[in-house]
Amino acid sequence: MIDLKDITVTFKNKASTVHAVQDVSLQVEAGDTYGIVGYSGAGKSTLVRVINYLQKPTSGTAIVNGQALGKLDKDQLWVARRKIGMIFQHFNLMNSRTIAGNIEYPLRYSKLTKAGRAKKVQELLALVGLSDKADAYPAQLSGGQKQRVGIARALANDPEILLCDEATSALDPKTTGEIIDLLKRLNQQLHITIVFITHEMSAVKSLCNHVAVMEDGKIVERGALLDIFSNPQQALTRDFINTATQLDTALAEVRKQPAVINLPANARLVHLSYTGASTDQPLIAGLYQQYGITANILYGNIEFLQDVPVGNLIVILTGDTTKLPTAFSQLRDQGVTVTLLDPKGDAVD
Numbered sequence: 001m002i003d004l005k006d007i008t009v010t011f012k013n014k015a016s017t018v019h020a021v022q023d024v025s026l027q028v029e030a031g032d033t034y035g036i037v038g039y040s041g042a043g044k045s046t047l048v049r050v051i052n053y054l055q056k057p058t059s060g061t062a063i064v065n066g067q068a069l070g071k072l073d074k075d076q077l078w079v080a081r082r083k084i085g086m087i088f089q090h091f092n093l094m095n096s097r098t099i100a101g102n103i104e105y106p107l108r109y110s111k112l113t114k115a116g117r118a119k120k121v122q123e124l125l126a127l128v129g130l131s132d133k134a135d136a137y138p139a140q141l142s143g144g145q146k147q148r149v150g151i152a153r154a155l156a157n158d159p160e161i162l163l164c165d166e167a168t169s170a171l172d173p174k175t176t177g178e179i180i181d182l183l184k185r186l187n188q189q190l191h192i193t194i195v196f197i198t199h200e201m202s203a204v205k206s207l208c209n210h211v212a213v214m215e216d217g218k219i220v221e222r223g224a225l226l227d228i229f230s231n232p233q234q235a236l237t238r239d240f241i242n243t244a245t246q247l248d249t250a251l252a253e254v255r256k257q258p259a260v261i262n263l264p265a266n267a268r269l270v271h272l273s274y275t276g277a278s279t280d281q282p283l284i285a286g287l288y289q290q291y292g293i294t295a296n297i298l299y300g301n302i303e304f305l306q307d308v309p310v311g312n313l314i315v316i317l318t319g320d321t322t323k324l325p326t327a328f329s330q331l332r333d334q335g336v337t338v339t340l341l342d343p344k345g346d347a348v349d
């Protein structure tokens with residue numbers, strides 16, 4: 001559905017040159033919910049705006065739904081863009097128009113009759129759960145409701161792609177959850193492809209099936225959500241995941257425990273992370289039975305990502321130090337990611 005090839009975007013002015021996106025390639029399949037995560041300034045917005053050519057790349061090609069956007073003339077681009085909806089952090093609603101008026105606005109050039117447009121607006125209002133707000137004005141709505149209007153407006157021309165630029169970043173956690181549930185439902189019900197850019201991995205975790213992590217204009221890691229969560233390769237990705245799973249907060253608390261402060265020489269502080277099939281195995285009991293290694297669980301969390309259980313444990317493993325490395329290897333063979341933690345500082349392995 002989306003094929004970005006070697007995209008570079010450079011902003012130049014008299015004083016400086018900014019390499020906002022540097023040689024990025026990205027493929028998004030039809031029906032994907034693709035998250036792009038990065039801190040402010042990483043280049044996410046610039047990259048996503050290339051997908052609808054609001055941002056023309058300095059070099060590289062953007063092929064969307066089989067069409068190379070750079071080869072289209074103005075009218076063709078206008079038609080192509082109608083199939084790409086977009087929603088924004090601050091909703092960008094027109095305050096002087098009613099909710100129905102805002103949603104109808106993108107239909108002003110459609111072939112629908114006046115009655116047809118009104119019917120479409122009613123359907124869109126129902127789809128986002130705002131049928132009773134047709135005649136209200138944006139100022140009378142909560143942030144979550146405003147974003148629902150943004151979504152309805154973005155869907156007016158039945159797009160195949162929905163670009164979400166920090167769409168939940170101005171919302172509280174509960175409202176964020178509701179908007180994400182709505183996006184999930186639209187993805188399933190309408191088979192719309194979603195590209196969701198954010199600095200919050202927790203939103204990606206709930207919504208997306210794929211994720212790319214951006215830093216300094218480049219994608220530093222990408223993959224299926226579960227693969228990334230269970231086995232992140234880059235420190236930046238681990239940072240985002242640890243914040244999303246609240247593992248960093250847990251670890252800070254764990255490090256204050258007497259059992260960790262006074263860690264004996266034959267004990268190790270370890271983070272175990274495992275998904276799917278590994279969760280069926282008696283991992284901790286196995287360590288004791290085979291190696292006489294005991295586990296003191298200081299933190300544990302199992303959650304479901306795309307219906308697959310993902311477990312995170314912080315444990316103290318105590319036993320014969322010559323057997324500990326073999327035990328870790330066995331855990332890794334069982335699909336567990338084993339990270340030795342420094343009791344005082346960061347991950348050391």
Ligand SMILES: Nc1ncnc2c1ncn2[C@@H]1O[C@H](COP(=O)(O)OP(=O)(O)OP(=O)(O)O)[C@@H](O)[C@H]1O
Nearest residue numbers: 011018019020038039040041042043044045046047
């Ligand atoms: N029109 C522009 N002119 C000059 N520089 C720009 C322009 N748009 C973006 N930039 C710069 O490009 C870099 C990437 O910005 P971009 O908005 O894509 O990042 P981002 O990851 O989306 O961050 P944020 O979440 O803060 O928007 C930044 O250094 C930004 O200042």
